[in-house]
Amino acid sequence: MRFKDLDPILHQQLRLQIISLLAGTEKAEFNFLLEETGASKGNLSIQIKKLQEVEYIEVVKGYRNNYPLTECSLTPKGRMAFEIYVDSIENYFRAVNKDSGKKKS
Amino acid sequence: MRFKDLDPILHQQLRLQIISLLAGTEKAEFNFLLEETGASKGNLSIQIKKLQEVEYIEVVKGYRNNYPLTECSLTPKGRMAFEIYVDSIENYFRAVNKDSGKKKS
DNA sequence: TCAATTTGGTTTATATTGTAAACTAGTTTA
DNA sequence: TAAACTAGTTTACAATATAAACCAAATTGA
Numbered sequence: 001m002r003f004k005d006l007d008p009i010l011h012q013q014l015r016l017q018i019i020s021l022l023a024g025t026e027k028a029e030f031n032f033l034l035e036e037t038g039a040s041k042g043n044l045s046i047q048i049k050k051l052q053e054v055e056y057i058e059v060v061k062g063y064r065n066n067y068p069l070t071e072c073s074l075t076p077k078g079r080m081a082f083e084i085y086v087d088s089i090e091n092y093f094r095a096v097n098k099d100s101g102k103k104k105s
Numbered sequence: 106m107r108f109k110d111l112d113p114i115l116h117q118q119l120r121l122q123i124i125s126l127l128a129g130t131e132k133a134e135f136n137f138l139l140e141e142t143g144a145s146k147g148n149l150s151i152q153i154k155k156l157q158e159v160e161y162i163e164v165v166k167g168y169r170n171n172y173p174l175t176e177c178s179l180t181p182k183g184r185m186a187f188e189i190y191v192d193s194i195e196n197y198f199r200a201v202n203k204d205s206g207k208k209k210s
Numbered sequence: 211t212c213a214a215t216t217t218g219g220t221t222t223a224t225a226t227t228g229t230a231a232a233c234t235a236g237t238t239t240a
Numbered sequence: 241t242a243a244a245c246t247a248g249t250t251t252a253c254a255a256t257a258t259a260a261a262c263c264a265a266a267t268t269g270a
Contacts, residue, residue, distance in 0.1 A: 005118070008227095012228080013108075017200070038106030038108070042231075042232090042249075042251095044248090045248060066236085068236085070248075086198050096125060096129035117257080139218095145260090149219090151220085151221090172266070174218080
């Protein structure tokens, strides 16, 4: 068994998009994430909550111009998980050519 | 929306492991994949079938020493899908620092 | 020689996950 | 004051993943 498990929280398209975006930007608003990811609001809401529950992101809810405003930012825990995930999956890709023959009978 | 969709066939741990292994080895037996991935036989059987259905791999069933023997190999279509998947997800990782500020209000 | 075990899988049944659609709560506009 | 818009949340259903159970043929042991 040559593969490490991929963090199931991060191994999901939308959550990975969110974390990738947050890794490059101090904080991000709900609508920014909505536009950048192209997700539906419902799906985005749920995946944000899930990332918050595992403490990969911090979510601050406030108001701007009387409208609700949700801002997200990456926690250190989230950043570390992201780095581990990137390393792990890139290892998968490099399984290629590491074992040139088929299994000996 | 800055992210391409990740091929849902490949964006699954075990299937990605299988394809990664096949990308580096002419062909592989069921039991080789079983050991290298650490999966259960049931799960492996199903994911092989799924990869075969979408024609990412070719599956040849024969016998060796009177026992059934299943061998898998990557198709050109599968190899291309794998390359696209690798490119796509690496793009996600590079969303980092491509957009330095938060969204302008 | 026939019961138990092993090989090499497949099928089934359940639990988990993902997501679209519907809904909520409040705000603005006409 | 009704309609439309903002910014989300909740719900209900569909799809997915996987462990557990099963199967057929081969082999081993008493």
